[in-house]
Structure formats: C-alpha cells, structure tokens
Amino acid sequence: MNRTERRRRRLLELITAGEEDVDVLAAAVEVSASTIRRDLAALAEDGRITRTYGGAVPARPLAEHPLTTREALHRAAKAEIAERALDLVEDGDSLLLDAGSTVAAFGRLLVGRRVRVVTGNMALVAPLIQAGIEVTVLGGVVRPLSMGVVGPLAEAVLRRLTVDKAFLGADGVVAGRGLCEARPEQSALKELMMAQAARVVVLADASKLGMAGQPCWAPLPGAWTLVTDAQATDEQIRPFLRTAGVAVLRGPRST
Template sequence: MSRDARWKSLLELLVERGRLDVEEAAGELDVSAATIRRDFDQLAEQQMLVRTRGGAVVHGVSYELPLRYKTARRASEKQRVAKAVADLVTPGEAVGLTGGTTTTEVARALAVRADLASGSSGLSASTAPSAPSGLPALTIVTNALNIANELAVRPQFKIVLTGGVARPQSYELIGPLADGVLSQITLDVAVLGVVGFDPDQGASAHDEAEAAINRLLCERAERVVVAADSSKLGRRAFARICPADRVDTLVTDTAADPATVTRFEEAGITVVLV
C-alpha cells in the first residue's frame, strides 16, 4: 500500500471513529506499528489530526477531510448519482455547482454528455454553430476552483467563477467577494454537495462560510437538487445550508434507508434512487 493510500485510509478511519490507537490502525492496514507512528507524526505536522499518547484523534466536531483525501470514498455511488443529476439538466440552462467530490463528478458527467458536446443548446453536432460563436450548451456557475479548472477547457460551456478566498479543504471560494457575484445572477438549477441532509434539519456543511455561499446559490436558483450518496442522509453537520423544503430533488444511491427516503418524499422532495 502506498503512503498516500495509507494516509487516506487512516484519515477515513479517524473520521468514522474519532480516535485510533497505533496497534489498532496497524492491524486494520496490515502494516507495522512503527509505520503507523511515523504516519501519525507526519499527519500531525500537517495539522490533519491530533497526536495522542499511543494514537491519534480528530481535531473536533467540525473536522473535515481535505477534498484530495475524499475522492475515493464511495466512488461508484457518487458516479452513479452524478450521472443521474447530469441527466436532469436541460441544454441551455444556467447551472450552479457547489464544491465537493460528488459535484465534481456531476461536472465530469456534464462534460461527457453527447448532446452538450456541440457547443450550442439543443442542436445536433452537424447543424450547430461551433463554439464560441454559438450559444453555450450550458452556463456553469461555481465557486469551486477544481470544477472551473476541469470545465474551462470545454468550449461548449460558459464558465462563471465567483471571487472569494480559497478554502483549501474543498477548493471553494468563500466570503463577500463570492457573495457579490452570486447576488447579481439567476440560475435555472443549483446542485448542492452536502455533508449531511436530514428531512428535519435540512442540508448542512462543515464550514459556516461555505454553507453561506451554498445558501446563496439556492436562493438564486429556480430549482435545487441535492446530490448525495446514502451515507449523507439522516446526518447533520455544523452549518445549515437550507431547510429540506427548499430542495426540489434528491438524487442518491439505492442503499438509502427506505424509511428516510419516505420522510423526504413526505416533505415534498422528489427522490431519485440510482
């Protein structure tokens, strides 16, 4: 197992359990205790965990894995969810994308949709004018640097990136500069990546500044779609994005608890299982 893969596994275990002992982690990953001690020390130097006698703990209730360490978690579920979300988008629409691993997959799914590849909304490749003279297949508005970077090379898309201060955990731009851009636009659909989505508590994120930008995206959109794998459902995090009744559609995987799905549907949300 490579060091990066080992670190990713250690951080995932820490998020799930809150605390890890050296011997416990060594047994889980089938490596020596000395290797785990060295990993813990190096991760502590990067302020990604807190070293304790004989182990490590997470930083606290708002602890969050940086995006680069989350990309492999539940990857197949996220990709299925992302394709289903991308299929809900109509050519020519203005689409808001928050940051996160699932919304990054949504961006990738939009990028490979055949009917969006021509660079003009709703026209076939043989009759559509070539970009940039034709209408954009989609206008993508995002505060996520990584999403903008991936889609900027796609001439069929118009990319609008908000200003703001970069948040290293999620590559998102936050703060009043982002507010200023979002307050001047309207969206057909906002696609939210969330840390938790609960029928009573609504959608939530770890960071309050991130949640504030996501909330503004919701307010500027005609409809709101939450893209979340089933592990996010019934959970809540520190900062609320919006109440459940502000969400029109939830796209999740088939491992979702049926009782929780029913509660979302009773709240008036269309639930798509993939």
C-alpha cells in the same frame, strides 16, 4: 446494510432532529428501551453521538477531510449519482455548481452539453473551460480542504446572478432541517445559492442522508430534489418523501 445498522441510522436522524429521550426513541423504531440503550452505547463508542442522562445528543463536529481523500470515498456511489443527475440537465440550462467531490463528479460529465456554468468549485473550472463550456467563476477565498470559494466576495457576485438549476453537495442532509457544513461561511453561501436558483438539486450518497456531523446549517427551500444512490434504504428515504415539495431520484440513471 443489516437491520441493526438501519435502526441506528434512524436513531441518528431522530437525535439530529432533537429527540433525546430513550423511551421516545424506542417507540419510534419499535424496539425495547434496553435495545435502544445498547444502540446508543455503540453509537457513542463510534463517536457518532454523545450520551446524556436519559438519552443522547449529536456528537461534536467530525473532522473535515481534504478533497483528495473525499474523492476516494464512495466513488461508485458518486459516479452513480452524477449519471442520474444528468437526467435533470437540458440544453441551454444555466447551472450553479457547488464545491465538493460529488458535484465535481457530476460537473465532469457535462462535457459536450450545451450549458452555461457558474461555480466556485475550483477543481472544475479548467476542465469545463477546456471543454468549451462558458464558465463564470465566483470570487472569494479558496478553502484548500474543499477547493471551493467562500466569503463576501463570492456572495456579492452570486447576488447579481440567477440560474436555472443549482447542484449542491453537503456533509449531511436532514429532512425538514437542511444541509450541514463545518463552517458558517459555507452554509451561508449554500443558502444564497439556493435563493438564486429556479430549481435546487442536492447530490448526496447514502452515508450523508440523515447525518448531521457538522454544526452549521443551510435551510432547504420548499421544493427541491434529492439525488442519491441505490444503497440508500427505504428507511433513509422515507423522511424526505414525507416532506412536501421534495422529489427523490435514487439509483442508476434511467434509460
């Protein structure tokens, strides 16, 4: 990733956090206002922001892609994150697994581990059961795009359970703000997942850090862990490290 793209990613983070003014954005990334205007024009052309008088705001929500499409995106990064996240799993753990392709990649690596799993990720249910892992399936309505369950039935089951660790994905994750999703029922379920877990782990590749392409939010707890891939830059990671209670694991699994 070159310097211009790193700067534009930082601008997206600032705009997502609510900053709109060109002069303030210029001071934050230490470039001229004219450079910021060119950056904003490029970001608007890409559909990542909407220009306003004197600044910019986040663009309208991005279109959701089906699970099969998302599984093909950033495949190497997701595999790296899944391997790294295994460092957080101990024998005997009870694990809550969210929907999504990155969590699915992690879940498939649990074969052979002595754990118990609670999940609404329908893509994982059969493989985990066939591997001999005890699985509790959340009820609810299945979203075909994600193959994950949502709704009051899923929430009712989840309120009766607690787990050691919850592993969550998201369409985007913003330091100090939370996880973004396309639908309010998704963000509501994620918020409840975090409340029912002793430890919260978010699995997100570099493309999702600081990104807010969807309108619905699940606030993060005071303490949580981000697992990302080696392509995540120091600039992307810095806002998370500045947030009290946040631990970051980046890059290949430790040996």
